[in-house]
Amino acid sequence: MKTCLVVDDSRVVRKVARRILEGHDFEVTEAVDGAEALATCRAAMPEAILLDWNMPMMDGLEFLRRLRKEPRGQEPTVIFCSAETHPDRIAEALDCGADEYIMKPFDSEIIEAKFAEAGLI
Amino acid sequence: MSPGDLEFLCALVRARSGLVLTGERGFFAETRLSPLARREGAASVADLVQRVKIAGDDRLLRAVVEAMLIQETSFFRDREVFATLAETVLPSLAAAHDGPLRVWSAGCAFGQEAYSLAMLAADAPQRIALDIFASDLSSAALEKGESGLYTHFEVQRGLPIRGLLRHFEPADDAWRIAPDLRQMVRWRRLNLVDEFKVSKPFDLILCRNVVDGFYPAIRAKVFERLEHALAPGGWLVLGARETAPDGFVAAGAAGIFRRRIALVAAA
Structure with a gap:
């Protein structure tokens, strides 16, 4: 089973994303911020990460920078998922190593389309 | 939507576009027509169909056919x-x-x-x-x-x-x-x-x-x-x-x- 880590400080977003991804046979784990996500990745590197930007403790961008320096940290496909829609900011996330980018709000079709774009489904 | 209304709409689309509405397109007729019904000030889709039957001018007939036919699509589809x-x-x-x-x-x-x-x-x-x-x-x-x-x-x-x-x-x-x-x-x-x-x-x-x-x-x-x-x-x-x-x-x-x-x- 493919694994996906959903990182978002909103419980609602995590729940919605989990439901959609489980529908595509992903085994889903959750983290509430970048720090928790990094700990999760060190224990077991997931194949995919759905990553929020603005979170307390460690934000998505900082997490991504650190992740890519970890052993095997290049492996996960990272899909950013944020309400940030300014092209410069999106480009910044891609430069930091994100593979795809979802602008919130999303629906199941967008998640499916973007995961397909990233070669995950 | 009543079977009679759906049949009427299918005949209308067929006469004006040559298209046979089957399966999904027929099934979603109600959904496709409700924005048009609102724009036309009709109380419901049934009301809109009634107007078309009684006094449908060319403009309205065309709008109905277009609404029935339009396809959802995406970039780089396939x-x-x-x-x-x-x-x-x-x-x-x-x-x-x-x-x-x-x-x-x-x-x-x-x-x-x-x-x-x-x-x-x-x-x-x-x-x-x-x-x-x-x-x-x-x-x-x-x-x-x-x-x-x-x-x-x-x-x-x-x-x-x-x-x-x-x-x-x-x-x-x-x-x-x-x-x-x-x-x-x-x-x-x-x-x-x-x-x-x-x-x-x-x-x-x-x-x-x-x-x-x-x-x-x-x-x-x-x-x-x-x-x-x-x-x-x-x-x-x-x-x-x-x-x-x-x-x-x-x-x-x-x-x-x-x-x-x-x-x-x-x-």
Whole structure:
């Protein structure tokens, strides 16, 4: 089973994303911020990460920078998922190593389309 | 919706467009018509249908048929088809031509297919010049296509994020396609069932998931006209499950065909 880590400080977003991804046979784990996500990745590197930007403790961008320096940290496909829609900011996330980018709000079709774009489904 | 109303609508669509509404399209008639019912100030879809029956003028009949036929679509729909276009079809056509290639998106709906082609051409290692013609039965769809404006949801279906950043810019709540891509496309209202003439043959025609709904006799007529509109050796792209008639040979990915080059009769 493919694994996906959903990182978002909103419980609602995590729940919605989990439901959609489980529908595509992903085994889903959750983290509430970048720090928790990094700990999760060190224990077991997931194949995919759905990553929020603005979170307390460690934000998505900082997490991504650190992740890519970890052993095997290049492996996960990272899909950013944020309400940030300014092209410069999106480009910044891609430069930091994100593979795809979802602008919130999303629906199941967008998640499916973007995961397909990233070669995950 | 009552079975009688649905039957009436199907007969109307068939008479005006040659299309047989089956399965999903018939089933979703109510959903498709409710925005129109609101715009027309009708109390319900049933009320709208009643008005059409009693005093439907040409404008209203046309609006109803268009609302019933419009198809949801996405950018780069069927990735395999666009990969084949980018890797094989467009480069080989470009190599054999001096001027811009003539491409027709027939049944273009909201224009995502036409703009996907424009993006392919712009992103090709050696930029390919395209004259893209986009046609549809629905003037509302053409208007939207021509505006080049797509919602937050539309730009996230089929379009990679890097493609969005490269070819679109934010415009209020939506995204607008870049002017140089917009200039590649000409829009025209056309019912494929009516007689149509093209001034110069096309090198590539995309007519995906359009003719399948036609009655066989009408479908044959449309294919005949498409064949005439294509240059010999030109490419025809249909839906993945659609098949082209005798004048074409399958070429590559599902739904991609080439018009036969007429053989000189052997002595």
